[in-house]
C-alpha cells in the first residue's frame with residue numbers, strides 16, 4: 377500500500393501539522409515466512425484528523441505495532457507516516473509494562489493492581505524521548521503538534537525544550553484519576569511536568585481536567601486559576617474537556633446499506649429469532665466490566681426473570697494485550713463463567729451467551745448493532761466508550777435500548793440511556809429488565825435524543841473544537 381521513501385531525512389523540518397500517537401494508523405504484519413505487509417487500521421482518530429491533514433502538510437508519527445521496524449517515511453494520500461521503531465525489550469517495558477500494567481490500571485480507578493517497576497519507568501522515559509526527538513526533527517518552524525494518550529505523557533515537555541517555537545496540544549483518551557490514586561505513582565511529578573509542556577491539555581470529562589489542575593497546584597506548586605495553570609516563566613497551560621466522538625455519518629450510512637440490513641436479519645435468525653437480543657462489544661479488558669455484566673445476565677436467567685426462549689446475548693470480546701498477565705487471567709475467568717451460564721441455562725441450538733473472542737470487520741459490527749435490542753455497556757471506568765455512541769448511530773429506526781455505566785465518559789452526554797452503577801449487580805439487573813420491558817414509544821423517545829446528541833457532536837467536530845482552542849492559546 378504505502379510506498380517507502382528511501383531517504384528518511386529528506387522531509388526533515390517540513391511538516392506543519394503532526395499527530396504523535398503510540399500507534400500509526402497502519403500495522404506492519406510479519407508473516408511466519410518473514411514476509412512483511414502493511415494493513416490499515418483506520419480508527420476514529422484518522423477520520424477526526426483527516427480534514428486537518430488535508431489542509432496542511434501533515435504527518436503522523438507512531439509505532440507500527442511490531443518489533444524492530446523500519447523508520448523510513450511512508451507516503452499516504454493525505455499525510456506522511458513516520459514510523460518509530462521499538463525493540464522487543466522496549467515493547468515489554470514501555471508498552472506492556474509501564475503503559476499497560478502501571479498507568480492503565482492506575483488511571484482506571486486501580487480496578488487491577490498497578491505494578492511499579494523502575495526499569496519500566498526508565499524505558500518509558502527513553503521511548504518518550506525518542507518520540508520527542510523525532511518530532512522535533514520533522515516539525516516545521518511554528519508547527520502544530522498534537523500528542524495523544526497515556527503512553528506519551530512526557531513528550532510535550534521534551535518537545536517544548538527542544539522546540540519552543542511549536543504549538544503543542546495533548547489529549548488523554550483515558551480517565552485522569554483523582555489525586556488520591558495518582559499520588560501512588562512514584563514518578564507523579566515527572567508526569568505532571570511532562571504534560572505541562574503542552575499549551576492545551578485535553579481530557580474526556582471535566583472531572584479529569586479538574587483532577588489535573590488540582591494536582592499541579594498541590595504537587596508542583598504552580599499557581600492555577602480555574603482551568604489555567606500559570607508557570608513561573610509566564611507561560612500558561614489550559615486544561616479542558618473535549619469529549620471524543622465517532623464518525624456518525626459514516627457509520628449511519630454503513631448501517632443503512634442492504635448488505636448490513638440483510639446481515640442483521642440473518643444474525644437474528646441464526647440466534648433463533650429471540651424476542652430480545654442483548655449485545656456486549658468490548659476489547660477483552662478488565663476495565664470493561666464484562667464479568668459482572670455476564671453475571672447479571674446469568675442471575676436474571678437463574679431467577680427466571682428472563683429465559684433463553686425470549687432473551688439471549690452476544691458478547692464480542694476482541695483479543696487485547698494478550699501478553700499482559702492480568703489479561704490472560706481475565707480471559708480464563710470469563711471463559712469459565714460463560715461455560716457455566718451456558719451449561720446451566722442454554723439448550724440445544726440456543727446458548728444463553730454466544731461468546732466471540734475475535735475481532736470483526738466494521739460492517740459485521742454494524743450488523744450486530746442493528747440486530748440487537750439491548751446494548752449493554754457497563755465498564756467499571758472508561759474514558760469515553762465509543763461502542764455506546766456507535767450503537768446509537770446504527771439505530772436508524774430510533775429503536776433499541778442502551779444500558780450504560782455512569783462511569784463511562786459517554787454517560788455525560790447520553791443521559792437518556794438506562795444508566796447503571798456497574799458495581800451494583802442488582803441495579804444492573806433491574807436496568808436490563810427495564811430496557812427489555814420498555815414500551816417502544818419510551819425507547820424511541822430516548823434513542824431520538826441520544827442520536828441527535830451524537831450526530832451534532834461527531835468526531836470531526838471534536839477535532840475542530842480541540843484545534844480551535846489550541847490555536848487560540
Ligand code: GDG
Pocket residue numbers: 549550620657658659692694734735736737738741758759760761762763764766
Ligand atoms: C480508548 C479508551 C475511549 C472493538 N472490537 C472490534 C472493533 N472495536 C472498536 C469499537 C470501538 C473501538 O474499537 C473501541 O473503543 P472504546 O471507546 O470502546 O474503547 P478503548 O479501545 O478502550 O479506547 C476509551 C477511546 O480510547 C477513544 O478515545 O473512548 O474510553 O479506553 O470503535 O467499535 N472494531 C472492529 N472489529 C472489532 O472486533 N471493526
